[in-house]
């Protein structure tokens with residue numbers, strides 16, 4: 001795990017393995033960003049022209065490594081592109097700082113300690129730099145290269161470990177607000193990185209029972225109440241959706257409740273996560289080419305888990321209950337068939353027309369169960385539909401819900417937290433496509449607007465008069481492409497920042 005400090009020393013005096021500075025794009029070529037004055041001085045004020053000679057432009061995410069001149073205590077200078085300074089007052093947005101710090105940290109895998117001398121005008125800037133750097137300093141190496149050799153590398157394997165220590169320069173280390181921001185950034189990013197680990201863990205090791213054990217251990221560590229319903233209790237409770245999806249697997253399903261309470265809380269939030277530890281499609285089997293990354297289908301549950309633990313670590317004055325609907329969707333002689341009718345926890349019956357539309361089945365039971373406790377609001381998070389990926393691409397999640405102002409609030413909170421999202425409607429006319437001749441509803445409807453159809457299905461299982469939002473993170477949860485900014489390949493930790501920010505706002509009484 002990476003350590004974080006707010007450094008009191010200047011960029012020239014800091015003893016590290018590398019100093020990170022910012023470089024921005026301008027009409028006259030690259031310009032050195034504020035925070036790098038001492039480093040620029042060591043280059044006789046010529047850092048910008050040195051960078052230009054090397055072909056640097058200051059474009060977003062661009063990374064240039066230089067040997068440090070004498071006068072610096074660190075041997076390497078890394079200049080990271082901030083893009084164009086956007087604001088009218090020439091300030092860098094929190095997200096551009098976050099991304100630049102992340103790109104720099106990624107380029108420093110194999111280094112031990114780095115100082116980040118990026119522009120800090122306010123505490124939010126230091127927080128963004130810390131977050132980006134800590135999220136960039138992530139690698140999933142658990143299954144590679146044997147033991148570590150103590151040099152930041154796994155012995156002879158070429159597998160490089162991320163930075164062990166990050167020092168953020170330019171802040172006020174003794175200021176209460178800066179200290180709190182650093183603590184928050186560390187807790188948040190450690191939990192995001194843990195969610196990423198869970199998503200990246202192969203499905204032969206992460207299945208409902210082992211996932212539940214991880215949650216139980218973490219819950220215990222942080223003094224939270226954890227309740228795990230196994231197959232027996234699920235059967236007794238009548239959780240037909242979760243049981244139906246899980247019945248084809250050797251690994252039985254679980255419903256995990258993880259509750260954080262604050263003695264002075266005035267509000268309670270419920271977070272519900274889709275936790276399909278592997279989605280083969282079931283009897284409606286996915287074709288090759290569509291199942292290789294389906295270990296990511298529990299990313300919603302991982303995000304919920306991470307958010308509840310973060311809320312606890314930050315001691316937020318709000319109650320947050322996480323519901324993790326865990327199952328493995330597999331085909332077998334015992335698997336649910338297309339044509340089967342399931343009786344859900346709510347009592348409603350569902351005709352399963354496509355066993356690959358399994359997420360809505362496990363979520364439905366969890367939503368009904370969460371509703372019984374009458375929380376002030378429910379947010380579910382799910383890698384639910386390919387249709388949402390077609391609609392919004394790989395970096396943006398869709399937000400649906402039964403309350404427009406809540407949906408809007410979540411969109412704004414996500415934006416501020418640095419997560420791309422977009423509000424989506426739940427058009428009532430799409431409901432009739434799920435009419436079933438046999439049951440109360442079918443688990444599939446029209447193909448067009450498939451993400452919204454799934455949202456309409458879920459809505460039927462949310463309790464009366466409870467504000468509810470549904471985040472379809474099928475696009476951003478897992479990065480199949482190359483890494484960028486603070487986003488690694490593989491699991492991304494999508495939606496954790498949004499859920500945590502929502503809990504913080506609720507604790508502060510900002511939401512009705």
Ligand code: BES
Nearest residue numbers: 279297354356357383384385386387474
């Ligand atoms: N887990 C998938 C959705 C998904 C697709 C997640 C791509 C991440 C990336 C989900 O269970 C699924 O299979 N959905 C079907 C629903 C359809 C059968 C109604 C889909 O989107 O095709």
Ligand code: MN
Nearest residue numbers: 279356357358
């Ligand atoms: Mn599926």
Ligand code: ZN
Nearest residue numbers: 276279297359
């Ligand atoms: Zn799925």
